[in-house]
Amino acid sequence: MHKQSRLTTYILIALALGILTGYIVHAKMENPVGFADSMSLLTTLFLRLIKMIIAPLVFSTLVVGIARMGDASEVGRIGIKTMGWFFIASVMSLSLGLVLVNLFRPGDALLGHMAATASAKVELATSSLTLKDFVTHLVPASIVDGMAKNEILQIVIFSLFFGSAAAAVGKKAEIMVDALDGVAHVMLKVTGYVMKFAPIAVFAAVAGVIAKSGLGVLSTYGVFMAEFYLGIVLLWCLLIFAGFLFLKGRVFGLMKELRGPALLAFSTASSEAAYPKTxxxxxxxxxxxxxxxxVLPIGYSFNLDGSMMYCTFATVFIAQAYGIEMSLGQQMTMMMVLMLTSKGMAGVPRASLVVIAATLSQFNIPEAGMLLLLGIDHFLDMARSATNVIGNGVATAVVAKWEGELLEPGQEDEMVKDAA
Known part of the structure; x- marks a missing residue:
């Protein structure tokens, strides 16, 4: 069996065993919360191992990629194409969320039950998502600090300058660029070692959540989750169709390659966990x-398709639960606000919830509505994270096609062999 397929199989088995174990622990053990806390140690360890890889991997691969592109005009051209695709994908994701939440109106089922919670407070750092802070946050005060905190957007900005400067210096920088290329290959090998731990982490994450909350967490908001997951499926279809327009039948081969990373992101509810394998x-x-x-590191800051669809879907859902009708104009304004604030999601804990909370306050919707989502956010985040992987994978492949940098079938094996 191919090692990628084997890892995917192990993760699926771990996912099923995690659900079963969590259910048994929740039903039989006297202290399921203690079990969940113990399991969280394994999940935390795995995510820390992944985060250990990301900064050096993003920096080395991005600098080498830019330095070997040559002149700044080529970097600018590819950057414009990349951001153009990201903008279209963002509009598509946000619009789909709005259309579906207005069509299904899941919040109406809770209408009249939310008055008692309207004054409740939710502890989320909404102030960190203002446009001013986002723009200031783009540039690192220290690249060491940015790497220490795994601030992907800051690492990308520094790498763009560093790679462009290396390209401008020319021959004198070749030794350094070759060294960074070696660092990138070493980090990919480290990734292989870390990924062997993935099935255990998936088992621990799922078992812990089910043990703590029970299977009821899946059924309490079953309708809302089902409608959101339907939206995710539709978004996947739109992304694959958009890829098909440019990649033709090869888009299905791309989905096969992204199957493992998407499953890993789904199981761990973390897009970052899937970055190296993507x-x-x-x-x-x-x-x-x-x-x-x-393209891929920039996508992790600017192209979180699943998270953006969730933001519009969840915000209007909360408004519906409180009986607040938002006009078309208000919803369009909200979509533009989310277009900006969602670009700061990368690296922010519970990012989508933070963005939604910030948006609620701007439209006079009770922030206590966040309490509706906290219990099931982990399961919603699983779908968002997997979708982010698919969206960024399609975007990268399409940009490569536009640039004539997509190898034909059969040539890929030789390239991977050289990189091994």
């Missing part, structure tokens, strides 16, 4: 490293 999968698909290393 990069590897894109290179196996035929995307040249210099494109993948350039």
């Amino acid at each position: 990069l590897e999968g894109l290179e196996r698909f035929g995307v040249k490293n210099r494109i993948a290393a350039f």
Whole structure:
């Protein structure tokens, strides 16, 4: 069995065993919360291992990719194409969330039951998402601090300057660029070691959540979750269709390569956890490293499709639960606000919830509505994270196609062999 397929199989088995174990513990053990806390140690350890990889991997691959592109005009051209795709995908994701929440109106089922919670407070740092703070946050005061905190957007900004300068210096920087290329390959090998721990982490994450909350957490808001997951499926179809327009039948091969990373993101509810394997999968698909290393990190800050769809869907859902009718104009304004604030999601704990809470306060919707989502947010985040992987994978492959940097079938194996 191919090692990628084997890992995917192990993760699926771990997912099923986690649900079963969590259910048994919740039903039989006297202290399921203690069990959940113990399991969280394994999940935390795995996510810390992943985060340990991200900063050096993003920096080395992005700098090497830019330095080997050559002149700044090429970087600018690819950047414009990348941001153009991200803008279209963002509008599509936000609009789909609005359309579906107005069509299904899931909040109406809770209408009249929310008055008692209207004055409750939710502890989320909404102030960190103002436009001023976001723009200031773009540039790191220290790249060491940015790397220490895994601030992907800051690492990307520094890497853009560093890679462009290396390209401008020319021959004198070649030794350094080659060294960073070596760092990138070493970090990908480290990724392989860390991924062997993934099934255990998936088992621990799912078992812990089910043990603590029971299967009831899946059924209490079953209708809302079902409608949101339907929206995720529709978004996947739109993303795959958009990819098909440019990649033709090869888009299905791309989905095969992204299956493992998407499943990992789904199981751990973390897009970051899937970043290294997504990069590897894109290179196996035929995307040249210099494109993948350039587009993918930017996508993790600017192209979180699943998270953006969730923001519009959840915000209007809360308004409906309080009987607050938002006009079309208000919803369009909200969509534009989310277009900006969602770009600061990367690296923010419970990012989507923070963005939603900030948006609620701007439209006079009770922030206590967040309490409706806290219990099931982990399961919603699983779908969001997997969708973010798919959206960024399609975007990277399409940009590579536009640039003529997508290898034909059969050539990918040679490229991966060289990178090994």
